[in-house]
Amino acid sequence: MTTQDNPNGRIFILPQAIKTVARHAALQSYGVISLAPSNIAESVGRFINKDMDYGIEVRSDEEGISLSLNLIIEYGLRIKTVADQVAESVKYNVEKTMGVPVKRVDVNVRGLRISNPD
């Protein structure tokens, strides 16, 4: 959980809210086909809860938020560039909408989708 002070009290931002922003940014990023469940609980959970934001882990401490994304990427793209771009876009969008610094974005490429075999 991330907290900020304001003149009237405190603001709490729950990981779920950050996940939603990160997920949206990731899926808008070119080359990202989908998120992938990062653990067994998520793999199972997504069949029960269709709206579950799987594939994104959020941790936070005083220095800021750390995110870890599990992605499926389109085959035939330069993976490193796609991953760099996703990380940058997620960081930018989370910082812009939440106003909290993102100190780290890890991208795990869990698989590739081949829609255009060459």
Place this chain on the structure above:
Amino acid sequence: MNSKPITLPSEAERHKLIQSPLDGEGLKLLFEAGLAWLTTNQQYVNSLNVFPVPDGDTGTNMVLTMQAAIHEADNAHSTNVGEMARTFAQGALMGARGNSGVILSQIWRGFSRALDHYDTMDNELFMRALQEARSTAYKGVVRPVEGTILTVLKDMTSAAEEAVQKTSKLSEMLAVIVEAGNASVQRTPELLPILKQAGVVDSGGTGLYFIFDGMLRLIQGEPLDSSATLVKPIEELDLANTMETIEEGQDYEVVIDFAPKKDFSLESFYEGLSEIGTSIQVGEGDGIFRMHIHTALDKRYDPIAFTEKAGTVKKIMMENLQDQMKSRAAEEEKLKLEPVNPGDIAVVAVSPGLGLSKIFASLGVAAIVQGGQTMNPSVKELVAAFENLPTDKVIILPNNKNIILAAQNAAKVSVKQIRIIPTRNAPQGFAAMLRLMPDGTLDENEAAMLEAISEVHTGEITTATRSVEIDGVQVEKGQVIALFDGKLTDSGATLEEALEKLLQQVDMGSFERVTMFYGEGLTAATVNPLVDKVRRQYPKHEVEVYDGGQPHYQLIIAFE
């Protein structure tokens, strides 16, 4: 970094390009032309970059991706169009830089797949290649955002689908595609609100348009290496900047506003001007053209006579450059910079105006690089400023957010230990300088300076160059706007009104000192009455005013 200069094909080669189906060599020529024209317009494309992350590198990324592709194609000696496209796409994939580069690589990948196994390409195949490029590019994203490079590609492909029915000439087909591309680029702000808010068109889409426009220009025999015939909006004419380097035979600067005649041809206008002088720029706004030229002493009246033939002259401005440069040079020499003790920390400051430079000099900077909002110094200029100083510990104060990146790049190419304090304006730069401990360590200095810049707040007053809405403030072009810590706070019709509104919005109670630096074009006589008024309104504050000499910003104000 620069691509090799492209030589225009001879008449015969061009004729071949136009008449016969395209082979591998021909396709490569087209790609090279696309890259050359994109490179020429790279900075412009960079300047449009606000989506998805506003980092101003779209043009550069697309150029680097295209360069990688051409480089790969250089090694392929096939005249087979499919083979050429395949190596080209391969190169683009390997060299893809940035989001726009990845999409571009995907476009060429689809494009090349359609050409596979073909020796030559006719219009029918060209259209199919674009269709394949479109479908491949769209497959790479699950939530495509319209108003981007993808939209422009889609619209160009639709145009090609129609054109193929009507013409079998590549030149005619390309003309239709380019026209549709341009129209599509112009529509992007309607589709993507963030573009409209920032008052720009999509950068990636514009880059793609330039690539195809470059191909068309090659076929039509138009130049690719200079944006000479590109008409810019008047406000983009960087007239102040052309002053920096004047050469032999550039004695006078002549600027003429005119309303062109009906049969006005930009091409022949340029051609005529290029015989009279150099540094030619032509801009357009609301039907009025503005032309700018440097001429020799004996030719200083020629541009006027020449422009009169092209239209009705509205206004003429003429300036003796040599004289102006002399007085400027004389003033700059007066800047006394602090000599650096070997091994001590040297500070390099980027300063947009002479007055601000003098203050930096008095605070003890070791070197000053001229630069500001629209005149970013190059990495080379930055490196040159500190490379010969007798120390390997350097701190750079960029004093503008647009220059931070160049400073970082300068740090990368130098072997010295360099720290960049991300100062976004001159007051932050001054605050940082006040904490300089030349014989301390870089870490100590960096920490102290970072702390200092977080404590100073800055107001800026400038004139809006376009109508936009940002942070909920609606601004019309030409209005005077006030910014506080980089955020637009209010606007007004006059400098006085904008200043008053700015001070109302600022929590004056939390500051003790207000220091103003007035910009180029203003004088103490015009500013002093405003300052006196501020002093009366805020009697508890210390209000100081200095000649800053910076362009674009009428006032830069430090709040402490």
